[in-house]
């Protein structure tokens with residue numbers, strides 16, 4: 499899909515340039531219209547080329563979560579991953595059940611599939 503739109507963009511840009519160049523070379527009343535059409539086709543070609551590039555860059559990173567476990571009881575909490583999180587790092591939040599210190603037990607990338615079921 500990306501290659502097709504890129505090729506199409508190149509074809510549009512090239513043919514637009516040819517129409518523009520040819521329109522400028524002619525001296526009749528239509529030369530202005532041909533130049534306009536050439537510029538329009540060229541712009542369409544470049545739009546196709548750049549839109550293909552943007553689609554690649556717009557891919558969002560997979561969501562990541564951090565699993566925090568209480569040091570004393572078996573309370574577990576999953577929150578959004580924050581910069582600087584790593585496994586076995588002591589976090590500032592305390593356990594809501596027993597007020598003990600909590601440690602990061604794991605950092606996971608959330609997948610669309612049902613992989614999470616095996617973990618729990």
Ligand SMILES: [Zn+2]
Nearest residue numbers: 568571593596
């Ligand atoms: Zn606890």
